[in-house]
Amino acid sequence: MNREQEFLERWRRESPAYSAWGRFVVEKLSEAISAIASPVELEVILKIPVKARLKAEDSLLQKAFHRGKGYQDxxxxxxxxxxxxxxxxxGSEVKKIDDAILSVNDWIAEKARDYVQEQMLRPYEFDYQSLHYIVRSRNLINFDSTEIPADTPCEIQVRTLLQHAYSELTHDTIYKPNVQATPSLKRSAAKSMALIEATGDYFAKVHEEIQAALANSEQMSLYLDRQYRSWTGLEVSHGPIQSLIVDHYARLVGADFEASIDEWWSSKQFVRERIVARSKDQVIYRVSGILLVYYCVSRFPNAAKEDSPLADDELALIYSDLGRSLN
Known part of the structure; x- marks a missing residue:
């Protein structure tokens, strides 16, 4: 048996453990990211579905024996x-995943590549960017009925969407030793990376200004979520209609909104019955913004119907509940 056959025999024996380790890493890291990013949902942060991938056999053999890596073992x-x-x-979300990787106690994490450090060391260069970690199982783990030995490695790559696009376009061409990239090609790639880095900075600035503009609405949404759960005993549904309701009706309320709606609710307990009954088959009664709609219809009946994000038939029910007529 030659060295390639020996390599493959061992890989075929151990690949189930590596596959289980990859799935374990995805599960634990996703939990850690969710905890750090909360209340933002994991699906909002991740732009491409996450899946552990085993290296193909031929790819492993080429890397091990035919690419001049100089491996001893x-x-x-x-x-x-x-x-x-x-x-x-x-980029700020890359930092959250960085923090999440380091927060998991089931592995030992070693940073293999950090593009931020590379930028500081070579500020005049614009090159491939990615954050790479190698995480190794700290102890023997049993996962999905498979034993994962201690010290089993898994590579984690973390990129922005722009960095990923650049990598997909160039990495197999420019950064492989068997390809002789021309000076013109290298120059074009460097210019692209410079533009991507600048665009990333602009994205961060736009995001910062958006968050500042939405701060009041988001704070109100969080408050309404808490009160909805407490007042109705129901779980909150999230979606675009919540933002539409809160953004529209927030302009009608004052700085004392929380105290005012608390006082209002204490005298409108019958509203709870309407919300609970209709929540079974009408989605707007499953978002916490419905509390704000009822409050505004009660306090500002004329203004509440102007350009409302709710349809007239939906509003008419709420006006009727409060002893008013939409028209």
Whole structure:
């Protein structure tokens, strides 16, 4: 049996453990990111579905024996036999995943590449950017009925969507030793990376200004979510209609809104019955913004119907509940 056959025999025996380790990493890291990013949903942050991927056999063999890597023990020195990639929109979200990786106690994390540090060391260069970690199982783990030995490695890559696009376009061409990229091609790639880095900075600035503009509405939404759960005993549904309701009706209320709606609710307990009954088959009664609609119809009946995001037949029911007529 030659060295390639020996390598493959071992890989075929151990690949189920690597596959289980990759799935374990995805599960634990996703939980950690969710905890750090809360109340933002994980699906909002991640722009590409996350899946652990095993390296193909031929790819492993080529890396181990035919790419001039100079491995003394190629099987153990190749650390990306299984890998996971996280793609986000903003650089600030890369930092959240960085923090999440370091927060998990089930593995030992070693940073293999950090594009922020590379920018500081080579500020005049514009090159491939990605955050790479190698995480190794701290102890023997049993996951999905599979034993994962201690010290099993998995590579985690974290990129912004722009960095990912650049990598997909160029990495297999410019950064492989068997390809002789021309000076013109390298220059074009560097200009693209410079533009991507600048665009990333602009994205961060736009995001910052959007968050500042939405701060009051988001704070009101969080308050309404809490009160909806407390007052109705129901779980909150999220979606675009919540933002439409809160953004529209927030302009009618004052700085004392929370105290005012608390006082209003204490005398309008019958509203709870209407919300609970209709929540079974009408989605607007499952978003917490419905409390704000009832409050505004009660306090500002004329203004509440002007350009409302709710249809007239939906508003008419709420006006009727409060002993008023929409017209």
């Amino acid at each position: 190629p099987y153990d020195e190749i650390e990306d036999k299984v890998g996971v990639r996280y793609v986000v929109l903003l």
